[in-house]
Amino acid sequence: MFQLGKTIVSEAIIEKDFVCNLSACKGACCIDGDAGAPLTKEETEILKDIYPKVKPFLRQEGIDVIEAQGTSVTTVFDELETPLINGADCAYVIFDDKNTALCAIEEAYNQGEVDWKKPVSCHLYPIRVKDYTEFSAVNYDKWEICDDACSLGKELQVPVYKFVKEALIRKFGEDWYSELEKVAETMR
Numbered sequence: 001m002f003q004l005g006k007t008i009v010s011e012a013i014i015e016k017d018f019v020c021n022l023s024a025c026k027g028a029c030c031i032d033g034d035a036g037a038p039l040t041k042e043e044t045e046i047l048k049d050i051y052p053k054v055k056p057f058l059r060q061e062g063i064d065v066i067e068a069q070g071t072s073v074t075t076v077f078d079e080l081e082t083p084l085i086n087g088a089d090c091a092y093v094i095f096d097d098k099n100t101a102l103c104a105i106e107e108a109y110n111q112g113e114v115d116w117k118k119p120v121s122c123h124l125y126p127i128r129v130k131d132y133t134e135f136s137a138v139n140y141d142k143w144e145i146c147d148d149a150c151s152l153g154k155e156l157q158v159p160v161y162k163f164v165k166e167a168l169i170r171k172f173g174e175d176w177y178s179e180l181e182k183v184a185e186t187m188r
Helices: 041-057 060-069 104-110 120-124 144-156 165-172 174-187
Strands: 002-004 007-009 093-095 101-103 127-131 136-140
Touching (some): 007 174, 041 060, 093 104, 101 104, 120 165
Parallel strands (some): 007 136
Antiparallel strands (some): 093 101
8 A cells, every 4th residue: 555645545556457348247347236336425416417418328227216216325324326226237327239238327428418427436447436534545446247357457468547547537636647657657
């Protein structure tokens, strides 16, 4: 672990390799697990605002869940996240013709309907950020459904932090990322 500003960063984001391999996993991270995507308070407001523009991209099951539960939910641990369809799929998941899970929010973004790509927690994956009072913990989340992404990352020699560069800059800023690159240069 090392510190960058008000973040404590796991060395694994520099040491591990990762490149999403959607053709292999079919977007399993959006449909497996027992929780929705973590959200910030600001993101819950964005989701409320953009829902009318995202709705045409959603599956009916997602629309039904969102209209019953809201564009976001609060867990028993008082954490904010996206709602789930039957405790599995994120409500914002859609599928392409190869049955690969995609994000309806990102599809609306790609088609110019909204100017917000998706929740930063999704954009950062496989990095997870946990905010505490005095600092944020930045960790690599190892999940077996991403084994193919780890293999592809190793083959292409792309460390996690480079794979999620855009998302890390979105979350922490250009200066923070530049400092991370300096640490990575000394470590690798």
